[in-house]
Amino acid sequence: MSFLFEFANPKRFMELSGALLPWLATAAALALIAGLVLGFGTPPDYQQGDTVRIMFVHVPAAWIAMMAYGLMALASIVGLVNRHPLADLAAACAAPLGAVFTALGLVTGSLWGKPMWGAWWVWDGRLTSFLLLLFLYLGYIALRGAFDDETRAARAAAILAIVGAVNLPIIEFSVQWWTTLHQGESILRKGGPAIAPVFLWPLLFMALGYTFLFFTLWMLRMRTAILDRRARTLMLRGAQ
Amino acid sequence: MSDFFGQGGYAGYVLPAYAISAFALALLVVWTLGAYRKAKARLKNIGAP
Known part of the structure; x- marks a missing residue:
């Protein structure tokens, strides 16, 4: 953990993130291009x-939506327990991004469900808990904006983020717990992925690109917030 | 090319899924970069070291 706190020093964060950003952005672009080329090059699925190509934009968006929430909840815990200002900032900056990925x-x-299930939407465990994820993100953003005092806003929002994290395992296991049209876990499962390699590669590249x-x-949003605070x-100093 | 725009009869679902994803992510990049540049410019205007 100590290296995290080293990285979490704002000055150190600015240095490290500044060096990392061009590489991360390039890697994102390359992975997305590879994913798109491979994705549109695959043959149609037999069923x-x-x-099936919708999978390459649907699954990565859903993964990032959940990962972002997990990171936001973790950062909220560190912010709440250690009173680390950068942790709170990290949580706040993840929220709008997570909301966009969740909406996507x-x-x-929905665009996949209509042709395959015959319905744009069904109120089953997976879809409902995922819709709740969007509301949690929006609630978090609204709660932060509802307080004038930044410390109080951060604390209230952090508690919401942590309590809301209970939704993550519900989303994950919803396809096992309840009857659903949504397919079960097909990538990280016992016995290896259940989808053909020809579909697995574009999915992995798109997932990497999204990540x-x-x-x-x-990082860019956190840098922006640090610069704004500075x-x-x-x-304030000038006004005195 | 007609394969691409046909998508085996599912073009009405496949292409919007990609278009909406691309549009939303592009907007997110533009918005984030814009805010970043503005923050940098503002700090410079104040005369930060």
């Missing part, structure tokens, strides 16, 4: 036809 997971899922893109944007401090 799902060409709609819902919309692309790199998320971290690029997260500017505010300087203005």
Whole structure:
């Protein structure tokens, strides 16, 4: 953990993230290009036809949506327990990104559900808990904005983020617990992935691309917030 | 090319899924970069070291 706190020093964070950013952004672009080329190069699936390609944008968006929430909840715990200002900032910067990825997971899922299930939406465990994830993100953002006092806003939002984390295992296991049209876990399962390699590769590249893109944007947003805070401090000092 | 725009009869679902994803992520990049540049410019205007 100690290296994390080293990285979490704002000055050190600015140095390290500044050096890392160009590499992360390049990796994101390359992985996304590879994923798109491979994704549109695959043959249609024998059951799902060409709609299988929706998987390459749906699954990574849903993964990042959940990962971002997990990171936001972890950062909230560190922010709450250690009173580390950068941890709170990290949580706040992850929220809007997570909300966008969640919305994308819902919309692309809907576009996949209509031709394959015959319905844009069903109120089953997976879809409902995933919709709740979007509301948790939006609630978090709204709660942060509802307080004038930044410390109180951070504390209230952190508690919401941590309590809301109970939704993550519900999303994950919803396809086992309840009857659903949504397919079960097909990548990280016992006995290896249940999908053909020809579909697995584009999915992995798109997932990598989405992951790199998320971290690029997260770092950029955190840098922005640090710069803004620095500017505010300087203005206050100047006003005195 | 007609394969790409046809998508085996599912073009109405596959292409919007990609278009919406690309649009939303591009918007996110533009918004994030814009805020970053603005923050940098603001700090420079104040005359930060």
